[in-house]
Amino acid sequence: MRDETGGAGERSATMRVGVVLERRRIDHPWQKWRWRAVSVIAHAPPIRQPRLLLSDGTADMALWHTVTLPLLVHRTDTEAYKYNLSTAQPQVYVVLRPGNDEAFPLWPALVTVSPSEAQAYSETSEDRVEPVPMPEPIIAWLKAFVDRHHVDRPIVKRRRKGLDRGPGEASEFEIVEGGSSDAGRVGE
Template sequence: MALGIVVRRVPGVTRWVDYVWKAVAVLPGAGPAHWKELRRDGDAVEYHAATVSLELFRTDTEAYLQGLSTKNPAIYVVMRDSDDVDPLDVVMATASPFEAQDYADTGEELVEKVPMPEGLVAWVRDYVEAHHEDQVFVKRRRDKARVDLDQNGIGDSRIRQISDVYRAPTAKQTVH
């Protein structure tokens, strides 16, 4: 599904930051756009920054369920600093809180949590209901092999050991 990403620009509160950018909304089914101004309220400006594709995957239905079960379901918008004239590059949008956490852990991207519109909640929920399969937890059992009987790594195999490999070296005794 095509999602338009709405980004708000407000003036910074310190002398080191001119503007603060924050993703504030998504527009399901939006057409293509590139930093199109939507609204201006004093110094605050909202832009339709980009339109990205929201893709859902069968293997991530557990993550979607986790996101839908929260009090306020959200879409996570991943952005990074732009090398071009644009202030930010919108990388992607995801409904998976697990994937959003992976991007947030790198520290290179800015991940914003945006409220999910009701129609989009219904669309994701329908997808999960159609494709989710509960994973049965299988506890791993230790195999019965006795690994303590193997003595690999004791001593140097190139040197013939006649006696105990753990013995302390002895000093040569000279006969007078």
């Protein structure tokens, strides 16, 4: 795992992030609880098992620090991070997967700050991606990483050589001497 600073020579950087899930009782015929990601904790310590952070005293609502995961950023993805930071409310995306434990039917599998990576995970049928507000310490850390590593690259439209040009314009097509557009007509 990389250090949490991600110096100028680093290709990536990592921060430990705790994921907080909310369990709330709902009035539904097929399920008792609604689980959702509500926040993340920057620089969270590793934990061995889920830790209760808050309960309303009636067991109708509880907040759990379920797991601490690495938030990994790469210098090749700074365009996506820059976009996220430019929004009114930057987000951390929590990827939830079905859990193996009846007590926690959903389990955080990954955290990312890349909207494009979150979109890719949301296209699978098993993963559920939930955005949560990005805390200030993560905003500052991510902004410093983007400032160190982002390079604006112009958008270049690619064209297959010769295939988008007509005959006589250096394409793969050639005009054949003696050829005619009427060649091959029946009855001549």
